[in-house]
Amino acid sequence: MARVLLFGRLADLAGWRDRAVEAGSLNGLRGVLAGVDPALGEALAGPGVQVAVDKTIVRGEAPLAAGSEVAFLPPMSGG
Amino acid sequence: MARVLLFGRLADLAGWRDRAVEAGSLNGLRGVLAGVDPALGEALAGPGVQVAVDKTIVRGEAPLAAGSEVAFLPPMSGG
Amino acid sequence: MTTPSKIALTSEPFEPGALLTAFCAGRDETGAVASFAGLARAEKGAAVALELEAYPGFTDTAIAAFADDAKTRFGLQDYAIVHRVGRIAPGEAIVFVATAAVHRRAAFEACDFLMDYLKSRAPFWKKEHGPDGGRWIEPTAQDRTDAQRWD
Amino acid sequence: MTTPSKIALTSEPFEPGALLTAFCAGRDETGAVASFAGLARAEKGAAVALELEAYPGFTDTAIAAFADDAKTRFGLQDYAIVHRVGRIAPGEAIVFVATAAVHRRAAFEACDFLMDYLKSRAPFWKKEHGPDGGRWIEPTAQDRTDAQRWD
Numbered sequence: 001m002a003r004v005l006l007f008g009r010l011a012d013l014a015g016w017r018d019r020a021v022e023a024g025s026l027n028g029l030r031g032v033l034a035g036v037d038p039a040l041g042e043a044l045a046g047p048g049v050q051v052a053v054d055k056t057i058v059r060g061e062a063p064l065a066a067g068s069e070v071a072f073l074p075p076m077s078g079g
Numbered sequence: 080m081a082r083v084l085l086f087g088r089l090a091d092l093a094g095w096r097d098r099a100v101e102a103g104s105l106n107g108l109r110g111v112l113a114g115v116d117p118a119l120g121e122a123l124a125g126p127g128v129q130v131a132v133d134k135t136i137v138r139g140e141a142p143l144a145a146g147s148e149v150a151f152l153p154p155m156s157g158g
Numbered sequence: 159m160t161t162p163s164k165i166a167l168t169s170e171p172f173e174p175g176a177l178l179t180a181f182c183a184g185r186d187e188t189g190a191v192a193s194f195a196g197l198a199r200a201e202k203g204a205a206v207a208l209e210l211e212a213y214p215g216f217t218d219t220a221i222a223a224f225a226d227d228a229k230t231r232f233g234l235q236d237y238a239i240v241h242r243v244g245r246i247a248p249g250e251a252i253v254f255v256a257t258a259a260v261h262r263r264a265a266f267e268a269c270d271f272l273m274d275y276l277k278s279r280a281p282f283w284k285k286e287h288g289p290d291g292g293r294w295i296e297p298t299a300q301d302r303t304d305a306q307r308w309d
Numbered sequence: 310m311t312t313p314s315k316i317a318l319t320s321e322p323f324e325p326g327a328l329l330t331a332f333c334a335g336r337d338e339t340g341a342v343a344s345f346a347g348l349a350r351a352e353k354g355a356a357v358a359l360e361l362e363a364y365p366g367f368t369d370t371a372i373a374a375f376a377d378d379a380k381t382r383f384g385l386q387d388y389a390i391v392h393r394v395g396r397i398a399p400g401e402a403i404v405f406v407a408t409a410a411v412h413r414r415a416a417f418e419a420c421d422f423l424m425d426y427l428k429s430r431a432p433f434w435k436k437e438h439g440p441d442g443g444r445w446i447e448p449t450a451q452d453r454t455d456a457q458r459w460d
Contacts, residue, residue: 173330173333174329174330174333174342175326175327175328175329175330175331175332175333176326176330177326178325178326178329178344178346179324179325179326179327180326181326182324182325182326182346182348182402184400185348185400186348186349186350186351186399186400187350187351187352187353187399188348188350189347189348189350190345190346190347190348191325191345191346191347191348192343192344192345192420193329193343193344193345193346194341194342194343194344194413194416194417195329195333195341195342195344196340196341196342196413197333197336197337197339197340197341197342198337199337199338199339199340199411200337200338201338202338248337248338249335249336249337251333260350262345262347262424262428263455265345266345266417266420266421266424269343269417270417273413273417277413304414
């Protein structure tokens with residue numbers, strides 16, 4: 001199980017911001033999320049959305065260990 | 080009588096900073112001060128020393144009314 | 159200076175003046191303390207509240223990495239950064255940055271530099287709540303221009 | 310803003326943080342408050358005290374004229390300037406400047422501009438007291454360079 005965190009407009013779109021999801025890789029996780037909520041799946045793949053695994057930005061595919069924290073980060077606005 | 084104020088190193092040099100002096104003009108006042116203390120007279124005429132009469136900078140000669148306040152201002156250092 | 163430089167994210171209102179008092183204490187070799195307080199604007203009623211979201215453990219780490227680089231770049235003795243998160247009412251402080259240096263040029267430039275980063279590139283997500291609801295916003299063109307001054 | 314901009318010369322120690330608290334109060338349309346505190350340095354014992362002399366009624370008038378021009382030039386909502394006079398111990402505040410504006414660029418630049426003026430051209434006379442006595446000092450080359458940035 002990975003812990004998935006959504007921020008900003010992604011959380012508003014999904015209607016949740018913190019959920020446990022069964023997935024062994026980032027692409028697998030994207031597939032699960034898109035299967036449940038296609039609009040969210042599209043938004044997660046949209047321009048400017050970055051992904052952090054265990055608080056480190058990753059690009060492309062990555063394996064997920066049990067207990068990994070995966071955060072989807074829309075474009076940052078600054079404070 | 081004019082009220083004469085000295086600032087910064089001029090006051091240290093003269094040994095006073097506030098004194099009443101009888102004079103009808105700025106040049107007259109300079110003459111009186113130089114007569115009493117030639118080193119001070121020279122310092123007051125030195126480079127960068129400005130004169131304010133009633134808190135307004137004046138250049139050259141100026142008449143002094145009774146009760147005028149004359150301040151000799153060495154180069155300003157900023158705060 | 160032995161004072162540790164400090165970054166805090168807080169969901170509670172804070173007082174910039176109190177932070178400045180703490181930051182200035184015991185600084186007999188500092189000379190220059192520059193600071194900046196960003197306050198939420200009411201926009202004559204068009205802004206009801208500002209909502210800022212951070213990712214704890216990611217946002218503060220990113221800010222610390224940036225600020226420690228700035229400390230070296232500008233030769234700071236010290237800095238302090240406090241950033242509000244959550245819902246912020248008009249007039250309340252959003253951010254406070256203070257920088258300490260021997261001379262004022264370094265203190266001013268570092269404070270300005272840190273603010274440009276915090277306002278344009280730091281990992282926050284910002285929602286403006288108006289009378290008709292909320293909207294997520296992105297950096298302004300001015301924010302990008304300000305940040306690029308340092309590149 | 311209805312807050313009157315304020316200039317004060319004081320022979321008593323003052324607390325920059327307390328001044329910032331007062332300056333920030335009730336500002337729900339401000340957005341940006343930049344401030345600067347100049348503190349006396351001990352110079353590892355080489356500086357025992359700083360002594361600043363002002364000409365009341367002349368110094369404050371000159372500062373006010375300059376600052377009011379700056380307020381217009383940078384579109385400030387408000388400013389506050391408090392300057393210590395007399396004998397100042399290491400670690401004590403010499404000067405505090407705060408500027409309020411809608412956006413941070415104006416607040417920062419105006420604060421920097423006012424400090425350059427205060428440190429280099431404002432009508433003060435400054436004496437540094439060290440272990441071996443005091444000496445009157447004049448603006449440094451850096452002060453003149455800083456001030457000339459704005460000409």
